Amino acid sequence: MTDSIRELQVRRIDGLLVVGDGHERISPSVTHHFGVPVTYAFAASDHAEDVVYLPDNETAGRLATRHLLERGRTGIAHITGDRTSIAVRLRERGMRAELEAAGRVQAGQTLHGSWSSRWGAAAMIELLDSGTPFDAVFCGNDHIGLGVLEVCAARGLRVPEDVAVVGVDNWEGVVLDQGIRRLTTVDLQLQRLGRLAAADLLAPERTPGEHLVEPTLVVGPSS
Incomplete structure (x- = not known):
């Protein structure tokens, strides 16, 4: 420096x-x-x-959560990055504020890890195996969201009928597959x-x- x-x-x-x-x-x-x-x-x-x-990372958390609530989801889980990240904390705060305003509580505990699809997949497996009832996942970024989608496909879960998924970033190289959008996301x-x-x-x-x-x-x- x-x-x-x-x-x-x-x-x-x-x-x-x-x-x-x-x-x-x-x-x-x-x-x-x-x-x-x-x-x-x-x-x-x-x-x-x-x-x-x-x-505005807090608003990002609010937007994702509000969208899921408006879609009728009642159990929103959260898989995200390292808990030391300011962005992680702000997005989680926005999510919880929106849930509180709607009279809802988060489904299970927040799962913290890396920003990778591998972590998203591992955390989704952990969430499913825990028995926590949920019908939506707010993912801290799009890579995590893609990992969640992979596990849903492997476990025979329909998206969004059984589980709705929202990410954050809207990086085209991540959320688009041959020009076709795969993920609802928050564009920063x-x-x-x-x-x-x-x-x-x-x-x-x-x-x-x-x-x-x-x-x-x-x-x-x-x-």
Whole structure:
């Protein structure tokens, strides 16, 4: 990191866009190293005055859960990533807030693991074998959702008749198979987030703090 900062300082840049790989944890601010505007995209900073653009992960959890409730689902389970991830905690908080507002409770305990389809499949097997009654699964991302779908097919469960499944991300390379959508998902609007963050660098006036970009629901055959 120090070498990268020195290289950018030597270049005499006019602005810096710091792009992260997800809202997993809070990263140390680098703003004080530069005398030019610095904006963070898809990365949280530990300095409250930094300009940060992030997806609204809590709303993502709400959207997925509300959709399942509107589809008449009464037992919503949750399979997601590492419990230390900020995004994981926010999506789970949104889910539980929506369930509480509807007078419902979560089906079983949240199953935490990796962001992989392998984990999604293993967790779905664990959920089915536990005997927990459920008719829907909110998955922390689309890879997990695909793992859940694989187990449903192997166990003879109809989707969405027996189990509805919703993921998060809407990455076409994951949710589309030969152009055909496989999964209902929440789109975090990362392209819009990137455009907003880039435009911020050129803005004459900048507002410090976190700016949350609202996600959208993309309905597919899994719900």
